[in-house]
Amino acid sequence: MKTNRETYIIGNWKMNQDLGAITHFLDEVSDLKTEHHAWIAPQALHIDKCMKLKSEHIQIGAQNCAHEDSGAFTGENSPKTIKELGAHFVIIGHSERRSLYSEGDELLYKKTLKALENELVVVFCIGETLEQREANKVEEVLASQLLNGLRDIDSKNVIIAYEPVWAIGTGVTASPEQAGDAHKFIRGFIDKNLKLEDAQETSILYGGSVKPENIEELMSHEDIDGGLVGGASLKPDSYIMLHKNA
Ligand code: 13P
Secondary structure, rough: OOHHOHHHHHHHHOOOOOOHHHHHHHHHHHOOOOOOOEEEEEOOOHHHHHHHOOOOOEEEEEEEEOOOOOOOOOOOOOOHHHHHHOOOEEEEHHHHHHHHOOOHHHHHHHHHHHHHHHOOOEEEOOOOOOOHHHHOOOOHHHHHHHHHHHHHOOOOOEEEEOOOOOOOOOOOOOOHHHHHHHHHHHHHHHHHOOOOOOOHHHHHEOOOOOOOOOHHHHHHOOOOOOOEEEEEOOOOOHHHHHHHHH
């Protein structure tokens, strides 16, 4: 039952927002009243600033992290440092990381382990491309991403985000039925094949063109526990409306 699960509206700001926009945003949401967790993932370079400007009810996270705490990994962001900055969570396996930076299951598994070791909550992203959906491979793809990325991980601190690649930044949202079917499948798969917390307790978020206008319908599905939101999380008014409508 959804009522037992935590619900989230997570803003993934990607490589957007300058310091002026961040200051304005965090000021505007400082008195947000919401039943959902209010989490924001700015660029890693802005985590420190966000920690200083945010109010208590907002949690800050990273959009990615390295698979090791330290070493010769030029340009990477250590999960240990992300934790030291005060961040609460990290997004791992976003489709932009998988496709633009060729991050595969094995690396994502290692990143997840390291992030959890550093007591960061992991928002683990999975999702199929349009080609895979048209070839009726949605369940196969989701199963393989879950099994390879999270195989023996035994933790309460993992949230799943189902983000169909064809819905990200396109304005095309999965219908509540499409998203709901995928979420139901994911929950069943976790139950049978993974060691995460009880599948009924695991929050599964939907991402891909979520807006204040469609969040209510999406979240009315019993298996959808919130949104991982890109474009519509950038402006404070829109982020506040997402919370109000969810
Ligand atoms: P949009 O909400 O802009 O489609 O982005 C979704 C996303 O990638 C969130 O991680």
